[in-house]
Amino acid sequence: MPRETLDRQLHHLQDEVLLLGSMVEQATLNAIDALKNQDVKFARRIYDQDLTINEKRYAIENAILVLIATQQPMAHDLRILAAILEVITELERMGDYAKGIAKVCMRLGEAPINMPIREFSRMAELGVSMLHRALSAFVAENPQQAYAIPAEDDLVDDLFNRVYRGLVASMIADPETIDRANLLLWVAHNLERLADRVTNICERTVFIATGELLELDTTDDEDTEG
């Protein structure tokens, strides 16, 4: 093969994306665990570990620039690199969502509170499962798998709506809970956004295979996280 070096480096970058993805998955599930157990120490650790996610993202980005500059990738090779640049940005933002949940956990402290933890856990599981399969499809360059995933976002959206209504009802019933309920809304929001961003990864999988940038998202919600 005349392009063994390039092939090896492309392969390595795909592996790095999987590694970054697994870090994000773990951070998300850990953040929900910390929240469930109101484990502030654990939350602090998750919060700090977001730095390693960011560092990995920048390392991958740098490696891509070097590869473009030194290997002059074309066509399919170039699309893989362009797609990875996009996907690592999505993953880093997902990492920020996990960090945000950890921060909420730290602010809530250890005093016992009611929270829709069952819904949160379910949203995290669904989101992480979508992410997991989206990244598998991404490195396998399997657009059929990628097409199927975004529709699952509806389940996450339903859970978000249920949590939202519950928290708003609790604020109305007992205004003293407004601060805490507001923080918990952020948890729900972050989990909902995580699932939304999985769609963007699926779009890049289709792009690698076909060269076309298609919108796979079925909803029209906007990115409003602060």
Next chain:
Amino acid sequence: MITKEPLTNMITEDKTSTHSPRINLKFVREGMGEEDIQKTMVKVDNLSVYYGKFRALTDINIEVKAKKITALIGPSGCGKSTLLRCFNRMNDLIQNVKIEGKITVDDLDIYAPDVDVVEVRRKIGMVFQRPNPFPKSIYDNVAFGPRLYGVNKRSKLDEIVQQSLMQAALWDEVKDKLKQSAYALSGGQQQRLCIARALAVEPEIILMDEPASALDPIATLKIEELMRELAVHYTIIVVTHNMQQAARVSDFTAFLTMNPDRSGMMVEYGLTSQIFTNPRDKRTEDYITGRFG
């Protein structure tokens, strides 16, 4: 619901490390959309070329757009240069050559029996791989063509020489030594002189056969910049082995390869921006990504 197998289990290889501490890149790319496609300057219909019994090109069809740069790429022996030489009937000079099909330039069938071949070659200039200035002064090199076509008035020749050298981005470097031998120039300057010589007879099309392959990287980039400037007024067709050059400089790219019988055929022709990011044909993909040829 959560898949048990961790993502990291799917990592199959992790031996190399890509690295580099810092990088500063400037990406420059002029985008071109479908709306830029305009007038056809050269139209090739079912062109086949034979050298004796050997079929060098098979059924080529292509429409070269006016005032654009079209690159012909493909592996050695695929017939790129043969195709290029068909555009100004340079192949006529080779014995036993037979040409089938039709090439029209600006609606003129250039292989029609009553066509003036000299006029065809005036209209369609050519620049070769190695700079080939005449053993004459810089001035006389550029004035050679116009004199051949009957321009003898000194002031007119002066004007043509200056204008051609300016268009070829060489004037500032040679204006004080026009009487010196062209051989005193560097390789890159000689190539630009050959371009000026081609421009002096006011062609409409410039054919370039690997115009920068004998030049150093800076001289190469100067030629590429010059090509972009010339494309404002001229139609350029360039044969290049350097795919990055084709990607950098051309608006359209045609990929040629060999049939099993070793005759050349055209696989794909389209906007350079499309060919180099999303080629339609697997053979093009394999060639431009460096996995074949």
